[in-house]
Structure formats: structure tokens, C-alpha cells
Amino acid sequence: MPKMYVIGNWKMHGSKITNCRLIEGILSKLPILTKVDVAICPPFPYLQQTSDKLFRRPILLGAQDLSCAKEGAYTGEVSGDMLRDLKTRFVLVGHSERRAMHNESDQVVANKFAAALEADLIPVLCVGETLEQREAGHAEQVIAEQVSAVINAVGVEALSKGIIAYEPVWAIGSGKTATPLQAQHIHAFIRGLVREHNEAIGSDLSILYGGSVNADNAATLFGQPDINGGLIGGASLKADSFVSICLAANM
Numbered sequence: 001m002p003k004m005y006v007i008g009n010w011k012m013h014g015s016k017i018t019n020c021r022l023i024e025g026i027l028s029k030l031p032i033l034t035k036v037d038v039a040i041c042p043p044f045p046y047l048q049q050t051s052d053k054l055f056r057r058p059i060l061l062g063a064q065d066l067s068c069a070k071e072g073a074y075t076g077e078v079s080g081d082m083l084r085d086l087k088t089r090f091v092l093v094g095h096s097e098r099r100a101m102h103n104e105s106d107q108v109v110a111n112k113f114a115a116a117l118e119a120d121l122i123p124v125l126c127v128g129e130t131l132e133q134r135e136a137g138h139a140e141q142v143i144a145e146q147v148s149a150v151i152n153a154v155g156v157e158a159l160s161k162g163i164i165a166y167e168p169v170w171a172i173g174s175g176k177t178a179t180p181l182q183a184q185h186i187h188a189f190i191r192g193l194v195r196e197h198n199e200a201i202g203s204d205l206s207i208l209y210g211g212s213v214n215a216d217n218a219a220t221l222f223g224q225p226d227i228n229g230g231l232i233g234g235a236s237l238k239a240d241s242f243v244s245i246c247l248a249a250n251m
């Protein structure tokens with residue numbers, strides 16, 4: 001049975017003062033959840049602050065990216081070992097904003113997935129199609145290529161140590177959430193693809209949905225059989241909405 005997760009991706013938002021308020025707000029409102037693991041991914045400069053504030057609290061720490069390399073002359077890069085050093089547990093790889101703005105190819109994303117596992121982090125592999133690709137009828141093909149690149153690079157056993165997040169690019173930050181049926185269709189497609197490699201791994205893999213999830217639509221999305229929680233952007237920046245989404249995943 002796939003595990004449920006709610007992961008907040010703060011993207012490039014926050015400051016020491018606002019992070020402090022947000023984390024304290026979430027911690028004060030979030031009850032102990034039995035069915036879902038919750039994590040937040042602040043920007044790199046605030047990982048230490050967030051790590052300190054989450055120490056022995058029921059929210060895990062994530063990061064938004066990592067380097068393919070382990071160590072060396074890579075100016076501006078952050079390694080998986082450095083993230084682990086700060087008690088990070090999850091790391092996003094292949095978010096569409098990085099694929100688009102930093103030209104991250106499927107191969108680079110696969111290398112980052114491998115680097116995350118090597119550092120004992122849980123990679124959250126983000127996949128999803130653009131509106132143009134969807135309208136051209138290529139959504140499944142694009143997603144199959146993104147998932148297969150990782151399976152080909154690391155193997156399906158290694159994929160099972162991570163999480164997949166389906167984020168249709170057209171739904172990110174747009175307020176246009178995929179309908180529960182649209183999301184479920186792609187989630188079932190991804191699960192089927194992984195099942196072709198290994199039935200048990202496909203059945204157990206957690207597949208999160210991301211793209212304009214909010215307190216109002218979370219429960220319906222998470223109620224779909226192949227949606228195992230969410231990767232939350234804008235709604236993770238407000239304690240009330242983030243906590244409501246976590247509660248919806250715990251139902």
C-alpha cells in the first residue's frame with residue numbers, strides 16, 4: 001500500500017522572520033497525523049533555520065534541488081551529503097521550473113535521482129506535461145519518457161526508494177487544477193508503467209499530485225485511488241491552508 005505524503009515546496013519565498021512565523025503557525029495547528037508524512041522544502045539558505053525549528057517535531061525537512069556531483073569545484077551547487085548534514089530527508093528532482101529554466105534534461109534529472117539515493121535522501125521525482133504537449137495528445141508519452149529515464153538509469157528497485165510527483169505544468173501556480181479524473185488517469189498510467197517493470201513496486205509506489213492544490217480541492221484529489229498525497233506550492237505558504245491539506249491527506 002503506498003504511503004501518503006504532503007510536501008510543501010516554498011520555492012523562492014520567505015525570510016528568517018516569515019519562515020519563523022510560518023513554521024510556528026503550522027506546528028501549532030497540526031495535530032499528530034497517523035496516515036501521512038508531512039515535509040517542507042525551504043530555499044537553501046533557510047535549511048539550517050528550518051532544520052533547527054523542526055528538530056524533534058512531526059514535520060520532516062526537504063530541499064528543492066541537489067547537485068549531480070558529490071563534491072568538488074561546482075560553484076553554486078549543493079550536494080546531497082550537505083543536505084543530509086542538515087538533516088534533510090527529501091529532495092525534489094526535476095521540478096518543471098528547473099527543467100524549463102535551468103535546461104535540466106531527463107538524463108540530468110536521472111543523475112540527480114541517483115545522487116539523492118547515494119546521499120541517503122528520498123528523491124521526489126517531478127514529472128508532468130506542458131499545456132502544448134497535452135493539447136497535442138502527448139501527455140502520456142512525455143511522462144513515460146521522464147519516468148523511464150530514471151528507471152533506465154538507476155533501475156526500478158532504486159526507483160522504489162523514491163516518490164513520484166505528477167505536476168502538470170499548466171496547473172502549477174495557475175489556479176487551474178487538473179480535475180480529479182484527469183489527475184487519476186495520469187497517476188494510474190504512471191503506476192501501470194512501473195508495474196510493467198515490477199508489479200509489487202508499481203503497486204507500492206507513492207505518486208503525489210501537484211498543481212494548484214488548495215484547502216478546497218485537496219480532499220477530492222486525495223480521494224482518487226492512485227493519488228497518494230500532494231506536492232504543494234502556493235498553499236504551503238499559509239499555515240491554515242497547508243494544515244487543511246495535511247488533514248485532507250490523513251482522512
Ligand SMILES: O=C[C@H](O)COP(=O)(O)O
Nearest residue numbers: 009172173211212233234
Ligand atoms: O512544487 C509545487 C508545485 O509546483 C505546485 O505549485 P502550486 O501549488 O503553487 O501550483
